Amino acid sequence: MMDWQALALTLKLATVTTAILLAVAVPLAALLVLGRGRWLAFVEALAALPLVLPPTVLGFFLLVLLGTRTAFGRGITALLGHPLAFSFSGLVVGSVIYSLPFAVQPLVAGFAAVEPRLVDAARLLGAGPARLVVSLLLPLARRSLVAATVLSFLHTMGEFGVVLMLGGDIPGATRTLSIVLYNQVENFDYAAANRTAAILLGLSAVALAAIYIGGRPRGGRHA
Amino acid sequence: MLELALNARRGSFHLEVECRFASDWTVIFGPSGSGKSTLLRLLAGLELAEPARTQLERVVLDGRRLTDSAHGVRLKPGRRQTSMVSQQAALFPHLSVAANVAYGLRHLDRASRSLRVGEMLELADAGGLIDRRPRDLSGGEAQRVALARALAPRPRLLLLDEPFSALDGVASDALLIRLQAWAREHSVQTVLATHDATDALATGAEVALLNEGRLAALGPAPEVLAAERDRLALRLGSA
Numbered sequence: 001m002m003d004w005q006a007l008a009l010t011l012k013l014a015t016v017t018t019a020i021l022l023a024v025a026v027p028l029a030a031l032l033v034l035g036r037g038r039w040l041a042f043v044e045a046l047a048a049l050p051l052v053l054p055p056t057v058l059g060f061f062l063l064v065l066l067g068t069r070t071a072f073g074r075g076i077t078a079l080l081g082h083p084l085a086f087s088f089s090g091l092v093v094g095s096v097i098y099s100l101p102f103a104v105q106p107l108v109a110g111f112a113a114v115e116p117r118l119v120d121a122a123r124l125l126g127a128g129p130a131r132l133v134v135s136l137l138l139p140l141a142r143r144s145l146v147a148a149t150v151l152s153f154l155h156t157m158g159e160f161g162v163v164l165m166l167g168g169d170i171p172g173a174t175r176t177l178s179i180v181l182y183n184q185v186e187n188f189d190y191a192a193a194n195r196t197a198a199i200l201l202g203l204s205a206v207a208l209a210a211i212y213i214g215g216r217p218r219g220g221r222h223a
Numbered sequence: 224m225l226e227l228a229l230n231a232r233r234g235s236f237h238l239e240v241e242c243r244f245a246s247d248w249t250v251i252f253g254p255s256g257s258g259k260s261t262l263l264r265l266l267a268g269l270e271l272a273e274p275a276r277t278q279l280e281r282v283v284l285d286g287r288r289l290t291d292s293a294h295g296v297r298l299k300p301g302r303r304q305t306s307m308v309s310q311q312a313a314l315f316p317h318l319s320v321a322a323n324v325a326y327g328l329r330h331l332d333r334a335s336r337s338l339r340v341g342e343m344l345e346l347a348d349a350g351g352l353i354d355r356r357p358r359d360l361s362g363g364e365a366q367r368v369a370l371a372r373a374l375a376p377r378p379r380l381l382l383l384d385e386p387f388s389a390l391d392g393v394a395s396d397a398l399l400i401r402l403q404a405w406a407r408e409h410s411v412q413t414v415l416a417t418h419d420a421t422d423a424l425a426t427g428a429e430v431a432l433l434n435e436g437r438l439a440a441l442g443p444a445p446e447v448l449a450a451e452r453d454r455l456a457l458r459l460g461s462a
Contacts, residue, residue, distance in 0.1 A: 124301060
């Protein structure tokens with residue numbers, strides 16, 4: 001039996017997370033590329049940290065931070081009326097942090113590849129940071145924007161450690177496909193696990209192939 | 224009138240220039256590597272490729288301080304009413320020629336914007352290119368469009384860094400003469416950097432001779448470029 005509820009929840013989580021990530025990552029990547037100053041190195045390191053951090057570590061810290069043990073967590077709980085941990089919103093927070101590098105890094109690479117003399121020309125013609133991003137960096141780094149979107153979406157779809165730590169396993173709220181898969185394997189229901197895994201694999205493969213086809217010049221890369 | 228005092232180190236290169244351009248058309252003449260481009264970038268308020276140690280930086284245009292390190296003034300490139308055209312045209316590749324020229328004209332309404340775009344392209348002798356894309360332009364055409372784009376916002380200060388290198392001598396001279404007339408009419412202070420003595424002599428006016436980051440001479444073209452003119456004459460005579 002296919003768990004449609006979990007599939008819908010997973011897609012919803014990935015969509016919401018990706019939307020928030022792009023809103024955060026575009027200005028952040030622009031700051032990292034256009035900005036000057038040593039402190040930016042720390043920002044860049046912080047934004048890359050989730051790449052190397054075990055997801056369970058991140059999930060654990062967020063669980064503690066957002067729970068009732070800290071003043072911050074109690075504040076959020078009072079504000080929302082329920083704790084952020086073990087809720088869909090909590091998963092979104094965790095996913096945004098966990099997938100941040102997958103949105104930021106392609107955008108940084110794309111923005112940095114825009115020729116500096118174009119940026120200089122736009123600045124001299126009066127463009128401020130926001131106009132630089134909208135009128136110059138994003139149009140010239142379209143492919144990076146697509147890559148950031150697809151990678152964030154897929155990476156969020158497949159996350160497990162953060163979701164398990166932070167979300168528990170609540171049907172309809174925090175039970176995503178990767179959790180379903182884990183449960184199915186634990187119950188030795190290999191036939192169902194096979195279908196769940198196939199969906200995750202298929203979605204990822206198709207989406208990645210689409211990015212690479214879009215980015216491949218006709219006649220090969222060295223033509 | 225443009226007053227400048229610049230003292231900046233970048234690696235082993237040291238630019239130290241303090242002078243006043245009384246003429247509204249000044250040619251900075253010097254061999255490549257003499258610091259012409261660095262000087263223009265500092266005038267434009269753009270950062271240098273490598274971080275420079277700047278001891279003193281002052282740029283005053285007609286009494287208005289664009290940069291004054293002593294008072295912590297450093298207007299952003301877009302707020303200096305300064306335009307620059309470099310050897311590379313640097314057109315925005317995803318925009319049409321018309322949109323490139325209109326980029327600095329956001330403050331105008333649609334009608335006056337398109338009027339200005341046409342007018343500037345005509346001036347640069349590029350009126351026929353208005354609907355083209357940058358990738359379909361030759362090097363010389365791109366430089367004409369880049370000039371139109373730089374002139375369109377009616378800057379107070381115009382910086383030209385070997386702007387017509389892709390045009391042949393005749394076309395380049397013709398464009399320089401039209402540009403000079405336009406700049407005079409709209410009282411635009413112009414600084415033209417070149418390593419070509421014929422460019423420097425053709426536009427006359429005031430010449431600043433730059434050598435290894437220092438100002439070697441400043442004055443009327445025939446005086447400052449006497450040695451260069453002799454060298455050219457000698458070369459023509461022996462040909």
